[in-house]
Amino acid sequence: MRTPIQFTLNGEDVAVFAESGSNLLDVLRETVGDLTVKGGCWQGTCGVCTVLIDGAPRVACVTLAEACAGRSVETVAGLRRGPDLHPLQTAFMERFAAQCGYCTPGMLMAAKALLDRNPAPSREEVVDAIGGNICRCTGYEPIIEAILDASRSNSRRSA
Amino acid sequence: MTIAVKTFSRLGEAASALSSERGARFFGGGTILMRMVNEADPNVATIIRATDPAFTRISASSGRIELGAGVTMAAILADRELSFLHPVARAVGGPAIREAATVGGNLFAQNPYGDFATALLALDAIVTLAGGFGQREQPLEEFLASRERSGAILVTGVAFKRPAADAFRFTKVTRVRPKGISVLSIAAYLPMASGRISGARIAYGAMDRTPVRGKAAERALEGHALDASGVGPAVAVAADGTSPVDDAIASAWWRREILPVHLRRLLLGAGHV
């Protein structure tokens, strides 16, 4: 049975019909067409599909899509403002924080969830923030450094 | 097969639908249920949701704490009056899972999951159930022992007495940090009278089919001080009465071997997540 779902995606209104019981990851990729969200396990265990819902990090693959009605969903597609990259994106590039790149969208959204709420996190807080995101390539250190870099550049900007 | 999703604004209605709809399962946070749906599990035909505010209510300002079954781990972490439960909530999944995972869902999580249920067991929690019978309460220990046979019953909340300051401890042993599935977890409520344990409650996660009480250790701790010689007898019988299983995370043998080590550390004050 197809059910209507309306929400905002990266600030834009979205209205689609999706199969009842669909998860948000499949709706975003297959129905809405946002392919920047990636899927790794469809079990909620790898964090690759991390998105923000009303500012909170969520794993889209075990999120009921129709429960997102009226909510604000953010994916990595919404990070940059036109040609300008988000400080997290710049920091990931500069710190070699991606190799195969598959975990990167999820890592960026988990990091954004952290920095939006806690602009000057400790290293431990960064590690906890990406604690639900698996990376098989980098060994995590470059990612942690990139997130700390981005937080410092944020504080420089607002200083 | 198409999945039907039905949402109710009253817990009572949700409970009725749960027992009357074909292949109905209740949606807490979805971390377990959506995986089943994604794998086309034929047992799930209808998803029942509740938007009743009672479901996500935290009442924690008095000596009796009540948590709606829909309260998430993140909500617990955000509540200062529940700081003694923060080590437990923090040990469940990563940040994204904690935004979804619920108290109620954790009660049904299969071994080796269920760390929050383990903590509630040490806190001697009562679960409130809603079903054809209306509402009733059941001690958590009884609920866990019979949960596979409980049929389409909805847990609407849990309640327990606020523990004395610093009397509640929790540890979770995992191979992966910060997030990981339990090799085992231990929750301990350690009330003292004149420097000696009086009425301890110890619960283990991943040491049996469901979270269970470590009653041998509790009895051996009674009247003792929390020092090296005082905890010795309890540590010696730590694993008595448990039946851990072999799984992908650890063998039963390993769990039995390390349980006393971690119990000892928890009792002597090294206890943290």
Next chain:
Amino acid sequence: MLELRKDIFADERDDNLKEIGKPTARQDILGHVTGTSPYYDDHRFAGMLHLKILRSPHAHARIRSIDDSAAARAPGVKRIIRAADVPVNLNTLLSLIQFGKDDEPSLASDVVRYKGEPIIGIVATSERAAQEALALVRVSYDPLPAVFDVEEALKPGAASVNPTYPKNTFEYYGKYDHQKLRYGDADAAFAKCDVVIDERYQMSPIEHAPTETNGSIAVPDTNGRFVVHTSTQALFFSLDTSAKINAMQSNQLHFIGGTVGGGFGGKVDTLTEPLAILAARLTGAPVRHRLSRHEEMQFGSPRGAERIYIKDGMTRDGRIVARKVRAYFDSGAYTRLSSYAAVKCAAHIPGPYTIPNVHADVYCVFTNRTPATAMRGFGVTALDFALECQMDKLATAIGMDPIEFRILNAYRDGDMKAHRREAKNCALIECAQVAAEKANWPIREEYKRMSSRNGGAAAAPHAPAAIAPSRQAAAAPQRAPYDRVSAAPTQPAPSPTQPAPSPPPRAPQPAPAAPTGSSHGAPRFSSVFGTRRR
């Protein structure tokens, strides 16, 4: 941060390092941070169908019957794919370079040989419809005795896993059941050693667990061609394998590799493309075949488990005089890349050390486990784990510092290796010295002064004769940019006082490959055949 020790081997370098030592951004990093790097699944096609596979729940069983009639009628099902539908239903990856016999079906028909083996495929309008239809397929099995241990598999009477190799070992050169390395006489040498250590090392299979699972999308194109978007690490292997299994010409396939979402060797086996293409041919529609996480774990090849026995003999001065290795690769039920792993293992023995007596037997064994494959240095890394653990044990037994022990036994330029090649451009000693320095690990001055460039063959007291000069000349010296420039042509090592042991017979040349439909003029890899292309 990055320190370039150009002082080491300074006279051999021309300082032309233009890229090393400077940070260079990955060309795809912008795509990664914007989520726009194109993985195979980031392409959508109208009317795309979904292929899911029914897999064996048994490690070893005869299939008595398959009833897919209910599945065929299930909602959304467009086609059922059975073993009989696969044009060429027996293959091995390295048949593309004429190495090994076809042994693995794309879909099992009579016997299943590992848990997770594919049996039938269902193509449907959604993944869910395909999964629900799979649940309606009724298969009856007669379980068979299974074997899970490499040494058990080699005992007489063990269950036979793979009918192409009925004795549970891969066949090299059409008749040998293992790889063999012989140099000097290890057994005789042990008798003269002061310390002998004999140990067994074991590792488990290791799952690559890439965050992106294996998958592909096959799309009918024009003129009988198919476009295939795939996660593969091995684009041309996958194209040629898919062509062979589908009995197509390779120019009917247009393979487009996606950014690989983690491979590590786990995406070299052409796991999904052949059946995706077959499904597209049979339905006329684009078909996606994507492994779930569970399938990636169970069916996707792991790094093969290895069991390695090492017996070493040392004299009191700390020199390893004899090394005897017996290694078993657990290939699982089918060959995939384990045959090659065993060759690499044999080529790596005895490690970067000069040992005058080396004896090795390396087996590629079949068991009823998930077929194993490449992973990051496969064939070598597990062996190195075993060798280096052994080196530490030897050092402890003789009371030597483990780094000094390695420096003492390290090969040096001019040493004869067990494979009858002269060691060149050795650098283990210098690496060990720098590592010790960086770790503040004290080693004695004498060891700090040692060098890969001297103390080689002439100084080794027990070294057997080099191979005859005529053979030596036939091996044209390799001229790489950093080759040591010799003033004089290479001299064979002086004969020791003992009579030289007669060298073992040369490995026979492999028989010319029988012509096959898909012989693509493949090159010969000398590491595979043990001969050098002259």
